[in-house]
Amino acid sequence: MSGRVLKNGRIVILLRGRFAGRKAVIVRLYDGGRGDRKFTHALVAGISKNPRKITRAMEKEDAKKGVKHGKVTHRSVVKPFVKHLNVNHFMPTRYVLDVASDLKSTLDDPTLLDAEKLTKAKKAVRAKFEDRYRKLATAGDTDRAKVGAAYFFRKLRF
């Protein structure tokens, strides 16, 4: 009857640390700990800076100017973070992000240990997030996916 709460794709809210209050997705879960971290923890990819508000007027302005990367593009930037977190330090939500399974291959062990590789991987994460954000309005998503993604990119206000 009971089910596992913390799975790949679950959107969580961080409760501690520099990114407290930010939303993140569980990429990988380490039950019982691993290596130095002798506690159940998760690798999460989250949003450090949410995309800014876009209005229809801005879209029109961009179309009028005919600029390729106009106001809308600049305001749709997502700044991600990647972090290992103790499971106690985030709160799971009922939302799920479908992009998480793709992130798993990007954020594998050798990537996380090497600083250079990690910077590149974060760029890939950012690209993934921004892509998902741009496709928010697409039809063809399941309700759950749509709601989850919309929730993920919205800033939690408190």
Next chain:
Amino acid sequence: MAGRRVAPTSFQSAALTVTAADSHRVLLPGGTVVARMPSKKSKKSQESINSRIQLVIKSGRYAMGYKQTLKALRTGDAKLVIISNNCPPLRRSELEYYAMLSKSGVHQFAGDNNLLGTACKKLYRCSVMTVMDAGDSDILETIKA
């Protein structure tokens, strides 16, 4: 921390299902409706719940305390969460949300943390406990969360 704004559609659809008669129902952030029944339990049913809890203590697997309950809820081990009536409301909401995610049952114990501790035959108080394996007890069947 202010309450999260729920997406209008989910809030409204949840609100529509709450009728006037369900005045004891509480809308949790996230759109789920939880029944918070005022404890008008008869003495008999309270005793039976106590005896069921005691049977779980004797024969089943359980965990007492907030931290261990959350742990059990995260892994999905928790089948039933029992919360005392003087548990702080924020903590209570949090536990109910976790239970909703893990599809565990939640039971409002008709008594405060002292009584819940006594019901478990412990000499300390306990705001929240969880049943992971009921053992010989039928507590999971009788309490329909």
